[in-house]
Each structure stands twice: as structure tokens, then as C-alpha cells.
Amino acid sequence: MVLRRVRVGGASQPWLSLGGCGQCAGSVSLLKVALLLISLPWGARGSASANLSVALGHTMPPPRGHYLSIGDGSVMEFEFPEESEGIIVISSQYPVQGNRTEPGPVLRAFSLDTEVLTIQNVSAMTWGRGGGFVVNIRSRLPGLAPLYLQLVDPQKTPPKLIEEQRDFRIKVSPAEDPPATLSTGLVHFSENPILYLLLLLIFVNKCSFGCTVELEVLRGLLQSPQPMLLGLLGQFLVMPLYAFLMAKVFMLPKALALGLIITCSSPGGGGSYLFSLLLGGDVTLAISMTFISTVAATGFLPLSSAIYSHLLSIHETLHVPISKILGTLLFIAIPIAAGVLIKSKLPKCSQLLLQVIKPFSFVLLLGGLFLAYHMGVFILAGVRLPIVLVGLTVPPVGLLVGYGLAACLKLPVAQRRTVSIEVGVQNSLLALAMLQLSLRRLQADYASQAPFIVALSGTSEMLAFVVGHFIYSSLCPVH
Structure with a gap:
């Protein structure tokens, strides 16, 4: 011995x-x-x-x-x-x-x-x-x-x-988590200096989006909320079901399957109305849908997680990050409201913000992609092919689901694009926070492969769509 x-x-x-x-x-x-x-x-x-x-x-x-x-x-x-x-x-x-x-x-x-x-x-x-x-x-x-x-x-x-x-x-x-390792992973999002620069740019960019809001369109959405209801249907019903089916088809481990389902159960990300602007969607509708879906996530996210955790025989207590959801809502509402106010009170300043909105948006996309990869590289080191394949399909499937639902109601093309983008772009950071709060470190890092892959693939694929749309618009201008 x-x-x-x-x-x-x-x-x-x-x-x-x-x-x-x-x-x-x-x-x-x-x-x-x-x-x-x-x-x-x-x-x-x-x-x-x-x-x-x-x-x-x-x-x-x-x-x-x-x-x-x-x-x-x-x-x-x-x-x-x-x-x-x-x-x-x-x-x-x-x-x-x-x-x-x-x-x-x-x-x-x-x-x-x-x-x-x-x-x-x-x-x-x-x-x-x-x-x-x-x-x-x-x-x-x-x-x-x-x-x-x-x-x-x-x-x-x-x-x-x-x-x-x-x-x-x-x-x-479970073994005890070593305290030292907690300072080298996902906790470090708040410690990266690039993040603070991005947050400032994001705030200015959201103010610019506030300048694009049409109050008449907003009132019309309150009277006819079908596009927003379609977004909720796609985000909280169709996409989690798709994630569950893919987890079964690819026989993903339980923790990884849970991470994928929670990611697909998350509300629309902040990039959704950014892509709506770049791809010719309805920006006012995009902002409204992101806000409404984030509010709805306080109820739908724990419900979806409970249902699929039971189906996967996972008995962990899942914690919905309410504080992060509230922070997201405030980070949407405050700069957007400031932009609306600037548009009505300071029209010259509003015009300046509208001129920088597209270049700012493109810089933010590249910066967010770099930051997500830089911070997730330690989690993605041992990633396997099945979750990569599934993660690559999530954004395009969401786009098709959203566009198909909107086409069924014969919505205008701009609204179809917006509903499509809203369903196809998830708030992966919210899913990441939920997994890190709910699971032990090893399980959480393993499950977190799903939101990172979906975020990276989604941003990359949407950037490809933006470049393709720009090239097509340049070659075939609409008269």
C-alpha cells in the first residue's frame, strides 16, 4: 500500500x-x-x-x-x-x-x-x-x-x-473550491479595463439609439403588440425546445445540455437592436422587444429552467440573477430615455449622435467579440465538437424561427427582420451569470461553454450578415 x-x-x-x-x-x-x-x-x-x-x-x-x-x-x-x-x-x-x-x-x-x-x-x-x-x-x-x-x-x-x-x-x-481559482475565471469580467471603455461607448451608443425612437411607432406597438408577442413565443418556447432536442440528438452531458437550454431561454441581447439598425430592421420595435423580453425573463427563465432541469434529471437549485436583469433593464431604459430627451430638446446634438451610431456600433461589435473570446478562452480550451456544432446552429435557427413566425402574420419586412434578429440573438451574459450562480465551479465552467459558443458564433455570423448586406446594398442599391 x-x-x-x-x-x-x-x-x-x-x-x-x-x-x-x-x-x-x-x-x-x-x-x-x-x-x-x-x-x-x-x-x-x-x-x-x-x-x-x-x-x-x-x-x-x-x-x-x-x-x-x-x-x-x-x-x-x-x-x-x-x-x-x-x-x-x-x-x-x-x-x-x-x-x-x-x-x-x-x-x-x-x-x-x-x-x-x-x-x-x-x-x-x-x-x-x-x-x-x-x-x-x-x-x-x-x-x-x-x-x-x-x-x-x-x-x-x-x-x-x-x-x-x-x-x-x-x-x-464535490471538493472544496480553492479560493485562488475564483480570481482567474469569469469573475474577472468586472476587472478587465477594456470593459470599462466598452461600457462608456455602449452608453453613448444607446443614447444614439434613443434618438432613433419614433414615439408614434411606439404608441402603435402598444396598440398592436403582435410582433412583441411573437418574440416572446420564439425566445421562451421554441428556442429552449430546440436546445433540448439538440442536446438529446448529440447526447450532450447533462451540465452542458443545461447550459445550452438556459442560453436559448434567455431574452434578446443588446446587440439585437444594433443589428436591426445595420440590417434595415425597425429599431423602435427592436428596443421595445429587448426591454419587454428582459422583463419577461424574470418569470419565463426560471420556469423554462425548472421544466428542462426536471426532464434532464438535474436537481440543482437554479438562481435567476434578478439583480443582473434589473441592471440590464436600467442600462437599456436610462440611455434610451436620455436619447429620446436629446432628440426633442437638442436636435443638433441628436443629429451628431445619429451620424456616429453606425461606426460606433461596428466598433462595439468587434470589441465585444474580442472581449468575449479573451475572457472565455480558458473555458473553451477543452470544448468538444458536438457543442460547437449545436452552438453554431442556434443563431441561424433563431433567425429562421423569428422570421417564419413574423411571416405567418404578414408583418412588414422591417418588422420581420427585427423579430427574426430578436429571437436569434440571445443575452448570453445573462445565461452565463445564471450558470455561475447556480452550479459548482467545475460544473459551471463546463456548462458555460454553451453561452460562450453561442455568443461567439452568433456575433460572428451576424457580422457576416452585416458585411453581406452592406456588399449587396452597394452592388444593388434600392431606388
Whole structure:
């Protein structure tokens, strides 16, 4: 027996494990250590002591053909810390031939939740009338992983199933978050100096958008709110359902699936009315839809999260960042209202703001894209192809859904474009905040791959649309 350190949540902690098992087959001392090892704290918190007669090998064959056991058989659930390696010693009381010229039975071990636990390998040991197996495992995310064990006689043709066992479970417990790591991830959005410059530009830009608001159009939307209702339908019903279906099709892990669904359940982002301006949409409608959907998110976002968490069998308590939603509303309402006031009281200043709105908007798009990639690169380091493929489809699917819904009501082309953009552009930062507030660090960072990929792909794809629209408008001007 050796003492080995393993990485747990970024910190190095000692855990007991066995070394050199291949050289110790048939050793009684190893048997004593192996069977007693299960009762140590790293393996089973609930098993305070092992049966001494089992440890010494003085056992009777179990009744009803139950040959496999762990420890004294009184404990069925064993605990490991997350992100660590360890072993489980499984004893077999299936009789072994006295001369041992023929291979003994073989153990097949499977984890029924590979997000929580994976089986690395299984090695056999023999002693006395029976034998045993050392199962090497690696724990991953916190959770409960049932084990599926099969004891097979390979001498039969076909191999004979002697026993199968599904009662053992491995509980992977969360490790403590190291305080130092909390200052190197997503928390650092507020510490980046580029962000403060962008916030100032965003405020000025929103004032410019306020100068584009037509009060008559706004009053008309209050009387005929169909476009805004279509936006809510697409954002909070169709897009979360699409995310859930894609998570099933691509068999995404639960945490990643939850991150994708929450992202697709988020309200329209601030870039939606920016793209509406650049792509010939109705800017007044875009601003109104973003504001209304952000207000509606206080109810629809927790409802959608609760429904799909239940469908995914995720039992985390999800915290909706109400303070961030309120901050978003204020950051929309205050500069937009200031722009409306400037338009009515200071028309010359309003004209100046309208002249800089498009170049400002384009600079903000590039700056936001750079900042999102810079801050999310540590999360996206281990990203896998399925979530990238799904993330790339989310914005165009949202655009098609929004445009299709608007076309069904035969809305004007400008309003169709706006509804399309509103459904296709999500507030990924809101989804990111919700995931970081609700999940443990490792799970939160893993789930946060979804909003980052959707944000990066959405901004990139919309920029491509803007460039394409500019080129088309230049080559084929509308007279």
C-alpha cells in the first residue's frame, strides 16, 4: 500500500491507493489490506469497520448464488472525491479450481453514469477457494453513479454469466473550491479595463439609439403588440425546445445540455437592436422587444429552467440573477430615455449622435467579440465538437424561427427582420451569470461553454450578415 497524491479541484490532497497489484496475486497480506481498504474514508464514508472474518478470508459462500461483495457486504454506497483516481476491491467467492490451470472467472465492470465516474481497468487476484478483482476508477463531476458488474465464466461457449450485480453505487462528492481559482475565471469580467471603455461607448451608443425612437411607432406597438408577442413565443418556447432536442440528438452531458437550454431561454441581447439598425430592421420595435423580453425573463427563465432541469434529471437549485436583469433593464431604459430627451430638446446634438451610431456600433461589435473570446478562452480550451456544432446552429435557427413566425402574420419586412434578429440573438451574459450562480465551479465552467459558443458564433455570423448586406446594398442599391 502506498500513499499517493491526486488532483482534486485544483488542489493536491492525499488519498490511499494500492501499488503494484500485478505482483501481489495470491498474497494474503494484500488481501487483508485490500478488503480493509474499502472501509477507509476515501472509499466509503458509511462503512466504519469491516468484518474481521472477511478480512482474514474465513467466509462461507453466500446464499442464492451471490458471489460478489465489497468489504463485508453491509455497505452498498461508496464515496470518492471529484476529479480523483482510486480503486475498489471486489471479492468473489465463486469457487476456483484447485489446480488453477484454467483461467478463473472474469469481472466486467461498467459505470452507468460516465459523467460522474469512469472505469479505467479491472485486474484479477486469486486466493483460497475464491478470488477478487481490483477495479481502477476515475471520478469526475459530483453525482451518484451506479455500477453494473458481471461475473462471467470464459471457459464456457458461449461465456456463461455467473452473476450480475447492480446494487453498488459510487457517490462522487464535490471538493472544496480553492479560493485562488475564483480570481482567474469569469469573475474577472468586472476587472478587465477594456470593459470599462466598452461600457462608456455602449452608453453613448444607446443614447444614439434613443434618438432613433419614433414615439408614434411606439404608441402603435402598444396598440398592436403582435410582433412583441411573437418574440416572446420564439425566445421562451421554441428556442429552449430546440436546445433540448439538440442536446438529446448529440447526447450532450447533462451540465452542458443545461447550459445550452438556459442560453436559448434567455431574452434578446443588446446587440439585437444594433443589428436591426445595420440590417434595415425597425429599431423602435427592436428596443421595445429587448426591454419587454428582459422583463419577461424574470418569470419565463426560471420556469423554462425548472421544466428542462426536471426532464434532464438535474436537481440543482437554479438562481435567476434578478439583480443582473434589473441592471440590464436600467442600462437599456436610462440611455434610451436620455436619447429620446436629446432628440426633442437638442436636435443638433441628436443629429451628431445619429451620424456616429453606425461606426460606433461596428466598433462595439468587434470589441465585444474580442472581449468575449479573451475572457472565455480558458473555458473553451477543452470544448468538444458536438457543442460547437449545436452552438453554431442556434443563431441561424433563431433567425429562421423569428422570421417564419413574423411571416405567418404578414408583418412588414422591417418588422420581420427585427423579430427574426430578436429571437436569434440571445443575452448570453445573462445565461452565463445564471450558470455561475447556480452550479459548482467545475460544473459551471463546463456548462458555460454553451453561452460562450453561442455568443461567439452568433456575433460572428451576424457580422457576416452585416458585411453581406452592406456588399449587396452597394452592388444593388434600392431606388
